[in-house]
Amino acid sequence: MTQTRTIKHHLTDEILAGYSAGQLTEAADLLVAAHLTMCDQCRAMSESFDALGGALLDSDATAFAISPMSESSFAATMALIQTGPVPEMPKKPVKSDLPAPLGDYIGGGVNDIRWSTVGMGVKQSKLVSTSKATARLLLIPAGVAVPHHGHHGQELTLVLKGAFTDETDHFGPGDVEIADEGLEHTPVADTSADCICLAVTDASLKFKTLLPRLIQPFIGI
Amino acid sequence: MIFLKSLELHFCRVSKNKNDPLAIFARNATMIQEFALHAPASLRAMPAPTKVLNPQYKPRHARPVRHSKDHMQWITCLQRIRDTQDQAQFALLFRHFAPRIKGFLMKSGADATLAEETAQEVMATVWQKAHMFDPTRASVSTWIFTIARNRMIDGIRKQRRPEPEDLSWGNQAEPDQADVLSLQQESAQLVDAIKTLPEKQRMLIERAFYGDLSHSEIAAQTGLPLGTIKSRIRLALERLRHAMQ
Secondary structure, eight states: OOOOSOOOSOOOHHHHHHHHHTOSOHHHHHHHHHHHHHOHHHHHHHHHHHHHHHHHHHSGGGGGGOOOOOTTHHHHHHHHHHTOSOOOOOOOOOOOSSOHHHHHHHTSSGGGOOOEEEETTEEEEEEEEOSSEEEEEEEEOTTOBOOOBOOSSOEEEEEEESOEEOSSOEEOTTOEEEEOTTOOBOOEEOSSSOEEEEEEEETTOOOSSOOOOSSHHHHTO | OHHHHHHHHHHHHHHOOTTOHHHHHHHHHHHHHHHHHHSOHHHHTSOOOGGGGOTTOOOTTOSOOSSHHHHHHHHHHHHHHHHHOOHHHHHHHHHHHHHHHHHHHHHTTOOHHHHHHHHHHHHHHHHHTGGGOOTTTOOHHHHHHHHHHHHIIIIISOOOOOOOOOOOOTTSOOOOHHHHHHHHHHHHHHHHHHHHSOHHHHHHHHHHHTTSSOGGGSOSOOSSOHHHHHHHHHHHHHHHHHHHO
């Protein structure tokens, strides 16, 4: 899936650094991976933070963490290599009209999403659900306005198809809205097409500028 | 001119940091002054290039590159492993990186036994995936870090790790050496820059990557030269996109 429009709303450096350091939840990792698939600008920043991780690994600054390997470790590793690659999940490319990381979770494209009804034509499909964080796909029918609401937590929303507008701006494919607890808004899907988003609510994302929960009042997140 | 020279020396001495914007500014100011005094009259009439006076400006080749040789050697090492299954080269890589990976994993919460086993698996993956390494997008240590980090997440934290769609350069021809060298120099400079960070800032970054704190502790602007390496990676991504079309 290649970039087809200019993305206006990007991930923050804090989130990208957290992704590189491996400190985010699976739900947030999924949203980041989907956005990076659509946005080379953020992918380059993400790989720069990887470079920081690599520099730290190589640097004397982390000498405190170096831990000697056992004497037999090299032979053990060579034996491991002889037995062939560590068995991985066979990576059959999933055919999807959505970014590849989402295609993997859905097992296909938009038509393979198993929706459940929320109300007012709005549907959802949970992809990751743990005690710490949830990633769900949301479908807002074209032209539908989600009633005005506030947020009790933080939420990241990545637009996948269609677009929506709220008091802050217009969000199209690839854009991420980062909403914090204070945001009260009325998102309205564009009339041209249904809007499909990936929404992540994450208790561990404690940034000052975090995403709003799009329609939590009537999903009961 | 003498004043500027001493200014330059002063900043270099005080900051002990050749990347210090003030030191760079002083160095550039000296260069401009020399140009103004010694350049041919025909050139002297030209206005001084004002952007050189910007303290943020960093001349492309002004910074010493102490470690890029090491970085290039690790690449040769990986290529030998890939092409001739060279065990001696792999032993070099193992001796340097395996104890570092083990330490990283222990800081991330693994006990010594699990960290030892996982570090062996990471090194085995390095051997097996040597053909996937792209030296225009990462240094060897960065590539190994990402493998170790992903094993930390799925093997130790038992969590799935979604990754962006793969853009591996796979079957393409050998990458352009100039691109490789640039990226490896930027990587080497990052290692140097970590050393010169103020202690407090360095510790925040270390802890963020070595498991102790939440990511919110990583200051967005670390004071490290991430902008330059980002531009290089961006170019490499553009070339890949172009090649894939």
